[in-house]
Amino acid sequence: MIAFVLRRLASAAFTMLVASFLVFVMVEASPGNVARKTLGQFATDEQVQILAERLQLSDPLPARYGRWLGVIMGLRSDPLQNPALGLNFTDPRGDRYFGNFGFSTMMKTPVADVIWTRLSHSATLAALAFLTFVPLAILLGTVAGLHAHRPLDRGLTTLSTVFASIPEFASAVILMSIFVVWLGWLPGTSPLQVGGRWSIASQYVLPVAVLTLYVTAYVSRFVRASMIEVMATPYIRTATLKGLSRPAIVLRHAFRNAMLTPFTVILLQINWLISGVVVTEVVFAYPGIGRFLLEAALFGDIAVIEAATLIAVFVAVTTQLLGDLGYMLLNPRIRLS
């Protein structure tokens, strides 16, 4: 079992490494681009050329990637923070520390100053959505699975298809039209600012609802399929034949086994939640890491794009790892083999 955990850890680390290379290539592949975006559109071509030379941007891609990774890991000092360049990129943490994502040209501060607060906001939103959709999806999926191919199941399945067809921005627009424009019960934006008309709690209602609508529909399908599969197994027939009541069968025998697959699905599909969080944050002007990424992408802030993408991939890879390990702990057949 320890061998399995170690192998899984090594593969997660490898995935992360290759993913970071991909991020680097997507953002920094063209050398002129990097110097131009660092200096902004008002710099002259000469200045751009000088910076490109100082940063050795004409070196081969793998060498540049190595230096870039070294800066983030805190093994090298950030060349952009060199006072001799005159960029005025100063960081109170120094120019060499773990998690040095460089300097944000958009915010005019080190990325490390802003990104972790943004990440914690996104984590709060995701956690609230998680607490809402997991019980809901399990309930709906179980009910549909127990009534498989009967009208109730057909109704729920059709409903989940309908909701899975509504992208977050569309459901946000629909919910906002109802609860903000028509009824006036909720705020239409969630900037997390205190002192206005709306409490912080009320600002969370619509973003969480939008995320829940989309993900619940998706996850409840897996719960349903898994429940149907478990209810067809011999041990459920045995339980029925020995005269157990239906609630006892469902709760004691079926439920735990039926939750195995959805448990991994929920953790493995964290990418859905992250994607959803990005869009939801943009719709509601929520100060999370997803909106930060989009703003950086539209502005051309290389350091923030890289930092936000790396963090998103890290979160995804880590949750998938936890999903695999959790599945192993829950499932004795895998644990013991």
Place this chain on the structure above:
Amino acid sequence: MSAEATSPLVPAGPLAAARRFGLHRLRESRTLCIGLGIIVFWALVALLAPLIAPSDPNTQYMSAVGHALPSKTHWFGADQLRRDIFARIVWGARPVLVIAPLALISSYIIGVAAGMTAGYFGGWVDDVLSRAIDVLLSFPKIVLYVVLIASLGPSAFNIMLAVIFISSPGIARLVRGITLDLRTRDFVAAARTRGESALFIMLVEILPNARGPLIVDFCMRMGYTIIAIGVLGFLGLGLPPPNPDWGGMVREATPMLVVYPHMALFPAAAIVTLVMGFNLVADGLQEVADAS
């Protein structure tokens, strides 16, 4: 179902072909019918756009000043630039229904090639390809779309490139799994004994037998892809203005939501119905496959 496709006992001809693809079962699933109906509806709208909405969708109507709400002259009302929303939705069906299928078919060509190679040959080829697939799938899709389009620049061609780059790995993983299962079947062993080449076995023996799950997957992916194109438009990374783009229309209308919700609701409804069409077809096909 899988044995039937390669069996010499199945008669040839268009009728048999229709039967093999389950077209005669259309009536068995209401879900499938409704889904197909919706897709055909939008396909006709896109095809006949010049007949349905003859005026240029970028025309700005002075008469619409102060009359943004739906009316007899502008059925869905006018947008913030006094353009006819009905015409923009009709013409906006074109880019989606061209970009999504084209990009997805290209993704399938790459995904099927990679997935079959990995699943059929196994060994180090499989290791390398599977690793690459894992890495690409570890990115949250929208994050990858945003980074790619931000560095490539927003255009129809780049959106297609992004869709291909982001969809192929998932398709490859699915095809690899199916190939791993099918290559142990007797008909593959028979073909090997006949001395057929690997390419022939993959294309003639394995691929046709994998079509069931692949068709369902294609429909679901059409749904995701249309959502992704809409999301890109909504995030400001979609087709460049002023040409009509459903996601972009929702984006432009969101600040006006408090005054004129219809400007955002109509294009949102267009995206939702089209996606729903593909999801219903996927559901219906699955239903029919499960029933037989």
